[in-house]
Amino acid sequence: MVQYISHRLDASFAALSDPTRRGVLEQLGRADASISDLADRFHMTLTGMKKHVSLLEAAGLVTTEKVGRVRICRLGRGMLETEAAWIDQQRRIWTERFDALDAIVQELKQGNPT
Amino acid sequence: MVQYISHRLDASFAALSDPTRRGVLEQLGRADASISDLADRFHMTLTGMKKHVSLLEAAGLVTTEKVGRVRICRLGRGMLETEAAWIDQQRRIWTERFDALDAIVQELKQGNPT
DNA sequence: TATATACTGAACCATTAAGTTCAGTATTAG
DNA sequence: CTAATACTGAACTTAATGGTTCAGTATATA
The missing domain is CATH 1.20.5 (Single alpha-helices involved in coiled-coils or other helix-helix interfaces)
Structure with missing residues (x-):
């Protein structure tokens, strides 16, 4: 269990060490957003933002849901x-x-x- | 100032994303230590540990003081x-x-x- | 149906990170 | 003085990050 927590902290602190990703969390605190929304706001390609979101998701800080062709990103519970x-x-x-x-x-x- | 804080968070969260460095902080919470002490405890070369400590120091999480040939590491104030x-x-x-x-x-x- | 939109995945590039070894300097102990 | 200790710095290796482009799939709109 300690191992599990350590690994989780590795991932989440690494996720938090990037200003773009902290910005995404702050933004999602204001409102849910699609990948495109976020890519626009942070002046980055869709692909680039997708990677950040995937990383945040893997770290358990964000959850996403695909609705039609749009992927909606929200803050994760217990974030x-x-x-x-x-x-x-x-x-x-x-x-x-x-x-x-x-x-x-x-x-x-x-x-x-x- | 926001820039400054952001940069600081970059550094400190990156510092915290490594299990060895979190271990060092936990250890320094118990007692001050030299670089050699820490290198021993975490099964690493002196040079390797030095780099971790320098990084923690740059992130403002640890302070060090050279006494004779030994460098003493402590937790930073306001850590x-x-x-x-x-x-x-x-x-x-x-x-x-x-x-x-x-x-x-x-x-x-x-x-x-x- | 044709076109534009939203995402996905692979491949690539430049930079940084984590660790090493090796060669040095400074300090302490014998 | 000599030898051992504690650190420091440079150079190197390997792997991970942050970003890109390009080619694709799936969905919505005119």
Whole structure:
């Protein structure tokens, strides 16, 4: 399971590391869109955008549905849940360690005044 | 400024997309470490680990200090703040849109019973 | 039916990434 | 002083990314 999560984080953080793909997520937060819509908005070929969307889909951040000749893209449910959880955990650990260090510094100040 | 943040998110999400580098962050959450320590722990050459650490440092996630011949690596202050903020914002937008959609569905159910 | 639209897939190109080895410099220990 | 340690930098290999073009299929419109 840990392996599974790690692999998922690989994919989603890699997906988020590209400004176009973050832009697509932001756009899909405003409204669903077709591949053509997105390609237009980000000044890219259809094929290029298709690859970005496929990648986002593989990372579980976006879902798509083909309706007629159009593929509709939406944000995925539970989007960024795992990613937020990992980041929060790291920040929690860091804060704890920092607070502990701070406490030691305070203690030294008390016990060892200039 | 938006440009600046975007560039920073590029770098940090790319940094987070590698399991070794996420491992390094987790490890540094437990204790500071030298490059050699980390290279050992992750079964990699010194040179290889150095590159990962440099990348993490460039992304602002880690700071280092050279003491004698050893380079000590620690978590950076304010680590993952910007990244957590971006993710939280996206999740907030998504939740709002989802709730709004849900409300519409409810309304349709009320006004248009089977 | 003929044409335009929307996507899909294969192939290609340039750049970056992850890792290595090897040769060096600086610092510490004996 | 000598030897071992810890890092640094350059060069190289292999693979992945981000983008393209071109040729195709499927669907909608005139």
